[in-house]
Amino acid sequence: MGPITITLVAILGVLLFMVLKKLFQRPAAAPPAAPQQDLASLTVAEARVGDSISIPGAGSNFSDLDLTVDRRSRYEAGEKQWFELSGLAGEKRVTLEVREEDELEVRAFSDGMKLSLEDLGLSEDDLAQMDQRQNTADNFEFDGKAWYYRLSKEMGVFREGQTQGAGFYGWEFIEEGGGRFLSIRKREGEPFSAGVAVKLNPADIAIFRPAYGVRHEPTWARILSCFSELPDCCRPVSGVRQPAAPVAGGNQR
16 A cells, blocks of 8 residues: 555545544533513613603602603712612603612602702701711701701712713701601702602502614515525615516517
């Protein structure tokens, strides 16, 4: 057996080995598919810009409160973090404050931050003293209720889609009985602003997410697109009128 024959036999042996290895090789396991989000059971913690929110009985005269989220902002105060969802309900801007600490907590500012210190019967010196004492027994009277000091510190807000945040100083109070909350904010160069929030049951809040990216085609176009063997020239093109076929027997130049 000549050297050329030996070389050919060796090459054929290597090729046969590679073919057999391919045949008997166990295919690699496909990576697990990422779990699909259940859009039918979204929670307020998963809400984002573009989602519609409906809260039964939270509107005027116990009507449903409906809004579409057009802002989502993240807040920081020391180690605490939360976010706000905001949108228009009719002509009124509504803000939902969502906190995920020991349990999911939602507060609704249905009238925005329209109150002033004068409306609350407080002065800047009152807030400065409470901030210095940091005493949760401090309280004041407003709207016929006692409001107890919870915290005050520098806070930051970061609007979704923006890289730079803004800072302000904030005070938080809770109504005796725990049904409502009051927030006071002071931004540099701006007057004090305050708002009252009502505590909501997160399970009562419905989130609806529109189906983005769904392309609707005529039935005939969907049927034709199933036949992959058809050449491209035979496929309908959206928005383009196909040239008519020449009529048999017609005049030709």
